[in-house]
Amino acid sequence: MGGFSIWHWLVLLAIVALVFGTKKIRNIGSDLGSAVKGFKEGMKDPNAKETEPTETPRVATGETIDVTAKEKSGTTH
Template identity: 40%
Template sequence: MKVLMAGIGIGFQELLVIFLIIALLFGAKKIPELARGLGQAMKEFKKGMKDEESKEESKTTKVENSEEEKSKISSPEVIKTAKKEK
């Protein structure tokens, strides 16, 4: 059974070896702390990405709204109405 991680085929045996190396380097007590820290980092990263996407959406909406207002102002009907009022 192959597990795909970032486009690389890594099987169960490879994951087991990686886990054992991590356990030897950090010790069994540190692994939950590392996993918790990794989870929090991923959560913050996703939150940052969402914030950036919402900022981009609001900028796009503002630009679209200003373009609509410009097109309304420069439409032939508005120009004709403005000339008639003078």
């Protein structure tokens, strides 16, 4: 009652490939890989700083920002 040898695993793999087909097995593998990737992305710390900026800085685009506009409008949040 020892472990399975390499020949047992090869026969089992051949039977699974015959039953499900290689295309379905490949799809299951890619679905599992994308699920693991999504899980890793979800586990990242949302407060951690990103290495790349998500938005182009306004200085680089040539736009100017008028900071005093909010102060003059008199609206408070």
